[in-house]
Amino acid sequence: MLQLISLLVENKPGALMRVTGVLSARGYNIESLTVARTLDPELSRMSIVVDIEPVQRGQLIKQINKLINVLQAADLTEAPAVRRELVLLRVRANMQDRAAILKEAEIFGARAVDSSVEGFALEATGDPEKLDEFIDVMKSYGEIEVTRSGLVAVSLEAKRLRLAPPIRKDLEMETETESVK
């Protein structure tokens, strides 16, 4: 089954590798993964969709939570959350189809972000099933090229972020350095 994981991670080199390493070490395939920084530029939000046995879901969250760079890992698979995906789609369109394409795009809430004599670049957001339909419809007009963002999600529950406090180093050690002169 597909599990949706939302992570708050430190925005540091290697953080992504650590997270994907937990998945690849167990042979789980990543269906989609998005990362971008949060309001706090030192942190990033990751949304990961992974193909996994249902019984392993809890264990995976625990393993990811063990990573030093991960501040919070949450399983949003069944939790109250908004899940959306963005698709950018280029469709070749001859002159007689252009009006129909735009009309169809409007039905899916998509908009044209580029237009040329060859055709359009369209942008749509929504849940993945709706976007599948949109892509199918556009295929019927001719050759298309598609880039999907992968699922991004925001939890609708307020989750308290538990963080470890700083650890003083000066008090515990200052007296000891005398001996290593």
Next chain:
Amino acid sequence: MSAIVSGKTAATAATAAPAATAKTGTLMSGARMLLECLAREKVDCIFGYPGGVTLPFYDALYDHPIKHILVRHEQNACFAAEGYARATGKVGVCCATSGPGATNLVTGLVDAMMDSIPVVAITGQVSTKLIGSDAFQEADTFGITRSCTKHNFLVKKLSDLPQAVHEAFHIAATGRPGPVLVDIPKDVFQAQAHYAPVSAIHLPGYKIYVEGHAGQIRRAAQMIWDARRPMVYAGGGILAAGAADDLREFVERVNAPAVCTLMGLGALSSEHPNFISLPGMHGSYAANMGMTETDLIVALGVRFDDRVTGRLAAFAPHAKVIHVDIDPAEIGKNRAADVPIVGDVKRVLEKLNQTLAETAEDMKPKNAAARAAWRERIGEWRKEHPLEPESSTDQIKPQHLMAEIDRLSGGEAIVSSDVGQHQMWAAQFIRFQHPRLWINSGGLGAMGFGLPAAIGAQFARPDKLVFALVGDGGFQMSIPELATIANHALPVKIIVMNNGYLGMVRQWQELFYNNRLSAVQLDGFPDPEKLAGAYGFKGSTVENPAELRGALEAAVREPGPYLLNVRVASYENVYPMVPAGGAINEMVLGPPQPVEG
């Protein structure tokens, strides 16, 4: 403070505030700064091997009081650091150069990861501007060691170095301990900066739950009193937490039988009347029957490893489980817990003991009769199939060897074992009265571990008798370290249990592959007298059972190192044995008996 401001007058040293800014600290190289940080972490010795990019570090080390032990292979630097850590509980430190040096550390890092041993590995890296250019002796150490460390650092700026080093030690030593690697490029070692001691570290995502949940601890206490056939299952977590005394108190309060895992031997003294043996694949009949028939497992700092549980679905089928561990991911990973308690096992046992003391008067009489009957039953199992060392008058039986080492040790010596049959016999027959005497590669099962780990243990505990108990296979993986032993005249007693085979593999081939002995015969073992002599110390061979005791005593009497090659029976197998995939109560108790007639 003084080490940091050495070179200044005492007056200026006194006025330098601990929270001094970078500009007011002493100007020094990155290499020197690393040593300052190691000194603040109270590191007294480093096991390492130099190379091109660590030249600046070794130059700074030249006249620094931290002792550097030159090993003969980087893998052994990590194993020695583990031996040091396992014998003391302190962080072991190893050091290697970039590329091949770093990749040679990998087996040791995985070993430390599997057994939760605190190790900090310092590796050199090519200069920052060369990283990613396939430079000479470049390897992606940060990437390679990601999965075999608890955490790792690539320090690209000197200003980040002190913070990274202190974070590395903190992560290695706290929570569930483990290895941490700090990769330092050559130009970072060479750069100059003002050093001010780090006043605080902050790892917001590194959460450790030390105190167990009070409600869960009360529930656990109630469940313990309600149990009719309780069993204590204690592991390496007891050692890591320094909770041996609390464990003993707990076992005595409940008067429950106890097993210690391969990693936990010594957590409860092997002499304790409630101690049975190790459980699992080569556990005793009583331990495995007890684990099968119990109605309550109190699991303390253990991880329900497959070598302990056998076929998981058939493991402890009647038991409820109280599981205490500092790593939340271990709880429920293999076996569901009825009462999960995330916390430091020492703190949890302290509170649990207190709760048990408060409730004993009312609760202890409940099930007292059932529990007495349970202890009796365990006793019967022990009598039925005791773990008893065999011996013979015409060959040295391996079990006989272990019994003799046990006699010499009296439960007090450090035994650093390699991996294989000898490890299992040692775990069965050598007793340990205290924690941190039994040192072995438990989770990873890394051959070549025993000898270098003994070196680390002997440096950590110069007062202790240290046996490196190795097979003829693992010994030949670590022969280069005889030079390290000789250089420092380390009084390690190397006991080679020599059966001429990779015994454990041979045992499996005999039992499960129609005795087709494929690639397990170890011909050409070197003459131990000549081998030890080549390194400047004594060695000998013993093969007559009547001479074994004398030979071991002579080795121990020798003030320096000693290599004793013990020729043992070649075809002996370790029993009891739970075949792979079997339930632990389906033990093979001994070799098939010859058919009469």
